[in-house]
Amino acid sequence: MIPAPFDYEVAGSVGEAVSLLESREDSKLLAGGHSLLPLLRLRFARPSLLIDIGRLDELSYVRDAGSSIAIGALTRHHDVATSELLQEHNPLVAHVAGLIGDPQVRHRGTIGGSLAHGDPASDLPAVVLALDAEIDIAGRDGVRTVAAGDFFRGVFETAAGPHELVTEVRVPKLTGDHVWSYLKFRRRAQDWATVGVAAVARRSNGGVAEPAISLVSMGATPLRAGASEAAWAAGSDPGAAAGEGTDPPSDTNGSAEYRSHLVQVLVRRAVEEASAR
């Protein structure tokens, strides 16, 4: 199918993008286009105005921000994956960006688009959730900051309103004491995760402190696996309770039952891999 007709504008600044968003009720931002264009072609999305922010170079950066690393919303997955700053201070984020899709997807897709799209099958949302990242959102009244834990609201639904734009995400710097893993089970190399697991913690007194485990494709949003986190901290089996509080979908990649089993296996393996790092 071909998309329904729409008007097209190129935004020259964040302010202009916000003004254009407000100019039409059913307007939509276009970043890398790798999630939106398929929806347009299927006519699942029919905006009357498409606002291209893909040339907003001011939002394409990876910067040292003290205790965190700031990543501009328009930073492409490839640039996140190959960022020396991230490889040094938060290799988990760089590693996961390098697992997204294929090289073509990684050269077009953006971190802001990936978060704002709110797809529970995407990789980076679960990672920023495990890292307690902060997400900046710009609107008419300026920029507000939302914790990753409050950002994901439902399938394709986030804290960013229809007239707002995600501008930056800040992830904490990990130290030499941190251990991490990201495991993604998929049928083909370039596929979305049937289930994904991000695990990160700080080594402490022969065990771990502040464990965080988050799950991909196990519900309407990325989910924290609280019972598994507690088990990791206690040194007991983190996989046994991995499905607690989840509501996995059944689709062509796997049934809910299959996912419920898979998540237990992957959580165990992710904790093992992190602990061995």
Ligand code: FAD
């Ligand atoms: P777009 O498609 O341009 O936009 C997506 C949505 O977010 C739109 O609603 C748009 O209006 C909104 N939006 C975009 N930017 C902003 C912003 N700054 N502020 C507010 N709203 C915004 N993802 C994975 O995580 N893992 C995978 O394995 C994976 N595989 C893929 C394989 C293929 C073949 C394809 C086509 C995509 C794949 N993706 C995967 C998705 C890819 O990562 C997308 O690029 C990403 O999810 C969306 O980023 P984008 O910049 O392309 O956003």
